[in-house]
Amino acid sequence: MESKIENYTSYLNVLIDDKKNEITTLTQEQRFDEANHAKIQLNVLEIFEKMFTIGYQKAKPLLQSDEEKALEVLSSTYLNYFDKIPHNWLINLEKSIQYHDIETEHIEKLKISQANTIKNYFIEIMKKEA
Amino acid sequence: MNELSPEQLVKLFKALADQSRVKILATLLEEPKYVELIAERLALTPSTVSFHLKKLEEVGLVEKKKDQYYIVYSIRLELLELPLIELLEASQPMINSDEQRELAYRSNVLKQFIKYDQLISIPVQRKKRKIILEHIVESFEPNTPYPEKEVNRLLSQFHEDFALLRRSMIEEQLMERKDGIYLRVHSRS
Numbered sequence: 001m002e003s004k005i006e007n008y009t010s011y012l013n014v015l016i017d018d019k020k021n022e023i024t025t026l027t028q029e030q031r032f033d034e035a036n037h038a039k040i041q042l043n044v045l046e047i048f049e050k051m052f053t054i055g056y057q058k059a060k061p062l063l064q065s066d067e068e069k070a071l072e073v074l075s076s077t078y079l080n081y082f083d084k085i086p087h088n089w090l091i092n093l094e095k096s097i098q099y100h101d102i103e104t105e106h107i108e109k110l111k112i113s114q115a116n117t118i119k120n121y122f123i124e125i126m127k128k129e130a
Numbered sequence: 131m132n133e134l135s136p137e138q139l140v141k142l143f144k145a146l147a148d149q150s151r152v153k154i155l156a157t158l159l160e161e162p163k164y165v166e167l168i169a170e171r172l173a174l175t176p177s178t179v180s181f182h183l184k185k186l187e188e189v190g191l192v193e194k195k196k197d198q199y200y201i202v203y204s205i206r207l208e209l210l211e212l213p214l215i216e217l218l219e220a221s222q223p224m225i226n227s228d229e230q231r232e233l234a235y236r237s238n239v240l241k242q243f244i245k246y247d248q249l250i251s252i253p254v255q256r257k258k259r260k261i262i263l264e265h266i267v268e269s270f271e272p273n274t275p276y277p278e279k280e281v282n283r284l285l286s287q288f289h290e291d292f293a294l295l296r297r298s299m300i301e302e303q304l305m306e307r308k309d310g311i312y313l314r315v316h317s318r319s
Contacts, residue, residue: 029149030147030148030149031148031149031150032147032148033148033150033181033182033185034150034178037178095246096246098246099246101246102180102181102184103181103184103185106177106178106180106181109177110177
């Protein structure tokens with residue numbers, strides 16, 4: 001389990017660092033709206049990084065006695081946040097499409113897509129044999 | 131040219147103060163193009179291009195036209211061909227207009243509190259709340275009696291606290307109540 005945790009943590013860290021660099025580049029290039037969009041995506045990454053830590057802390061006490069159970073607790077806790085947190089983003093996306101609000105539509109799509117990317121990677125790692 | 135309010139002028143300059151949007155305008159100078167083609171040219175996602183085009187469209191720098199299956203965007207030269215001094219002069223007449231200022235204030239309040247026809251929150255400040263209530267009361271036909279149940283139904287479409295809205299309507303004398311029947315008594319228009 002530890003290797004899976006390390007793998008996912010370093011994956012998130014790389015994404016966060018890349019996003020920070022992207023913000024710097026976009027700002028330097030005077031692409032301010034895109035820099036703001038990247039900040040929104042960074043915020044999503046940081047939220048889920050915190051949620052992952054919460055999931056890990058919850059699973060940690062089980063790690064020595066029952067690794068399988070610990071993984072289960074981590075997965076269910078963490079994946080639950082992917083249902084809860086983007087729930088309002090999906091509602092906003094639906095409404096923005098309905099009201100032709102392209103700005104909100106774009107932002108909600110970025111947030112949802114960013115969350116889906118890291119969710120899928122997490123699922124992929126969890127499926128892999130240790 | 132038409133007059134531009136100082137707010138519109140700032141919006142126009144803000145729309146231009148972004149390198150991606152400048153590049154989009156430059157590519158549209160060659161010929162009208164559809165979103166995917168602009169995206170490919172500038173190595174941006176189509177969604178990002180649509181976002182920028184919307185901003186440019188809002189300030190009158192681009193326009194769109196449907197061409198068979200595609201929406202084609204083209205540049206509007208009216209504003210771009212003007213010397214800056216003319217743009218500044220065009221924005222002057224409105225600077226001291228109280229009416230314009232009031233309209234802009236109302237519009238900002240509505241934008242701040244209403245999204246997708248729903249009230250985000252009920253303003254605490256009375257002036258703002260009244261602007262919101264005056265907007266909501268437009269949902270009621272003048273000279274038409276409404277039973278309380280119907281008033282609640284209409285108000286609940288804006289906000290879950292329909293009782294507060296209903297009471298505030300009466301307090302602000304936008305509606306009157308007699309024997310459980312409500313009547314709209316004031317319309318801004």
